[in-house]
Amino acid sequence: MPEMQRFTWIQTHNELVDYLKTMRDKQDELIKLLSTVKVKALDYTNAQKQQQRISKIDPFSFFLMIYKYGSNNSLEILQDIANRLQIFVPSDISGYIRAYVQSTWLVGYQGSDNSSEINKLWDFFFAILEDRVTDKLFAETKAITGMGLIRLSASMYLIAPERFLPVNKYTTSYLHKEYGIKQNKKYLELLSSIKAKTNAPFYEILEAAYQSSSGSKTIRTNNIPKGVDMPVLAQGKLNQYPLNLILYGPPGTGKTYNTILRAAEIVEGCAITDIDKAKEVFNRELGNRIEFITFHQNYSYEDFIQGLRPDVQEKGSLSFTKRDGVFMRCCVNALFEYYKFVKDVYEDQTYESKKDLLSTIELQDLHSVSKDVLRYVIVIDEINRANMSRVFGELITLIEPDKRSHGEIPLKCTLPSGDEFMVPSNLYIIGTMNTADKSLALLDIALRRRFEFEAMYPLYNISGYDIHDVEILTKINEKIAKKKGCDYQIGHSYFMGKEYNRVKQINSKVIPLLMEYFMNDRKEIIEILHYAGLEIEDDTWPLKIKA
Numbered sequence: 001m002p003e004m005q006r007f008t009w010i011q012t013h014n015e016l017v018d019y020l021k022t023m024r025d026k027q028d029e030l031i032k033l034l035s036t037v038k039v040k041a042l043d044y045t046n047a048q049k050q051q052q053r054i055s056k057i058d059p060f061s062f063f064l065m066i067y068k069y070g071s072n073n074s075l076e077i078l079q080d081i082a083n084r085l086q087i088f089v090p091s092d093i094s095g096y097i098r099a100y101v102q103s104t105w106l107v108g109y110q111g112s113d114n115s116s117e118i119n120k121l122w123d124f125f126f127a128i129l130e131d132r133v134t135d136k137l138f139a140e141t142k143a144i145t146g147m148g149l150i151r152l153s154a155s156m157y158l159i160a161p162e163r164f165l166p167v168n169k170y171t172t173s174y175l176h177k178e179y180g181i182k183q184n185k186k187y188l189e190l191l192s193s194i195k196a197k198t199n200a201p202f203y204e205i206l207e208a209a210y211q212s213s214s215g216s217k218t219i220r221t222n223n224i225p226k227g228v229d230m231p232v233l234a235q236g237k238l239n240q241y242p243l244n245l246i247l248y249g250p251p252g253t254g255k256t257y258n259t260i261l262r263a264a265e266i267v268e269g270c271a272i273t274d275i276d277k278a279k280e281v282f283n284r285e286l287g288n289r290i291e292f293i294t295f296h297q298n299y300s301y302e303d304f305i306q307g308l309r310p311d312v313q314e315k316g317s318l319s320f321t322k323r324d325g326v327f328m329r330c331c332v333n334a335l336f337e338y339y340k341f342v343k344d345v346y347e348d349q350t351y352e353s354k355k356d357l358l359s360t361i362e363l364q365d366l367h368s369v370s371k372d373v374l375r376y377v378i379v380i381d382e383i384n385r386a387n388m389s390r391v392f393g394e395l396i397t398l399i400e401p402d403k404r405s406h407g408e409i410p411l412k413c414t415l416p417s418g419d420e421f422m423v424p425s426n427l428y429i430i431g432t433m434n435t436a437d438k439s440l441a442l443l444d445i446a447l448r449r450r451f452e453f454e455a456m457y458p459l460y461n462i463s464g465y466d467i468h469d470v471e472i473l474t475k476i477n478e479k480i481a482k483k484k485g486c487d488y489q490i491g492h493s494y495f496m497g498k499e500y501n502r503v504k505q506i507n508s509k510v511i512p513l514l515m516e517y518f519m520n521d522r523k524e525i526i527e528i529l530h531y532a533g534l535e536i537e538d539d540t541w542p543l544k545i546k547a
Contacts, residue, residue, distance in 0.1 A: 177212070247432050254459075291326055297387070306419065322417050376426060467492050469502055472502075480517070525543055
């Protein structure tokens with residue numbers, strides 16, 4: 001069964017925060033909402049020892065009141081609130097705050113006038129939203145009676161889980177063990193220290209801390225070294241990855257590296273930070289849920305979607321057989337994931353039987369099906385090297401997210417063979433494009449607007465990885481950018497690796513690339529190399545630098 005999406009509650013919280021922005025002067029409505037969804041502890045004993053319903057509430061206590069009933073009940077309450085407010089309904093509360101009854105109220109209700117403290121908390125709420133929290137303001141808020149660091153940091157996390165982390169025994173221990181960070185700093189300084197060590201979202205760090213404390217071995221965080229140009233699954237949700245994506249940039253900037261990493265993350269449904277793990281997943285699923293192809297000038301519609309192929313029979317006569325291309329096969333396999341839920345059939349079917357079974361069902365029947373099914377990826381390397389209009393044909397329209405099987409306006413087309421065809425919503429297309437290859441025509445504008453483009457240009461500082469001779473790389477690229485433009489720069493991968501040797505690498509890799517860029521113009525290339533502080537051997541061709 002497909003893995004349930006995690007951290008879906010964050011979108012709900014974000015929408016609840018937008019709702020709370022308008023409720024400062026309507027606190028009675030917030031209290032009524034909590035009582036409607038069966039939240040208790042809304043009464044207090046007044047000076048006359050009588051039970052009395054509260055009349056004021058701050059936004060932090062509003063959230064904390066939801067999470068004092070345990071994970072299952074708290075999720076149901078949050079879902080109930082979301083339904084009543086007609087906002088996003090979460091399916092999980094991974095990384096949620098374990099709130100206790102005694103800590104749900106940030107200010108007491110013992111008959112004293114607490115209006116000023118509640119007003120301070122509302123002020124602090126808006127300071128968070130407007131990014132105005134300073135060390136001084138944090139200290140003043142923490143000094144409110146009964147507040148303290150643990151409660152305040154937890155409250156800030158519920159408002160903005162992407163920006164703040166609760167400080168408690170779980171996170172303190174985990175940060176020290178995982179990143180060597182000790183809790184002896186001011187809170188904002190602590191957050192900066194964490195961000196300097198990892199790009200992992202705070203909500204994933206909190207979940208990992210809880211799992212670590214319980215001895216779980218399924219800790220999954222985006223422990224991505226700071227400075228590395230790698231993807232992060234925002235809010236733990238795969239829909240942050242576009243269905244149609246092209247990674248573009250000069251050679252050697254990590255495009256292939258990232259396609260492997262992203263394809264592995266998409267099919268696994270979680271962040272993967274270890275490239276070796278990503279390669280393991282990629283190789284395991286290659287030919288199954290991942291396909292990797294390289295476009296070239298002769299690549300055709302028949303190769304990609306469907307066409308006739310010659311078949312010599314036993315008696316020597318020639319006939320033509322209909323053959324499905326790699327993209328057609330990917331679509332059938334991916335679409336069959338939805339079919340399994342409708343017809344309850346085994347997934348161990350041949351490709352031909354899957355295709356036959358899909359032909360027996362109407363598109364609307366698949367829409368009784370959850371969208372959260374197994375995901376597939378097709379990686380198209382050098383996507384701009386083929387005649388795109390010829391290869392994609394009618395797919396130019398069908399690959400759009402809203403035209404796919406579970407889009408807003410799903411479309412089918414009929415192929416020349418008579419087969420019906422659609423593109424499923426659980427198939428991701430990742431392409432790479434070398435911007436230095438200007439001998440090729442640019443992408444068809446009709447196709448270009450249907451892909452999202454992500455730039456990948458040289459990096460000069462990747463924490464946890466060694467880039468050798470950074471100054472030389474920087475100087476070379478400065479000159480290239482000035483003479484030919486940024487698309488012709490030298491990628492950082494040419495200056496990486498355990499076996500890196502400056503003379504060998506520049507002579508065998510960098511100089512040949514420069515010769516291609518500048519059409520063997522010796523004068524231009526020597527100028528670039530001299531600018532980078534490199535000496536050239538006399539009277540040599542091809543050019544070589546001195547050891």
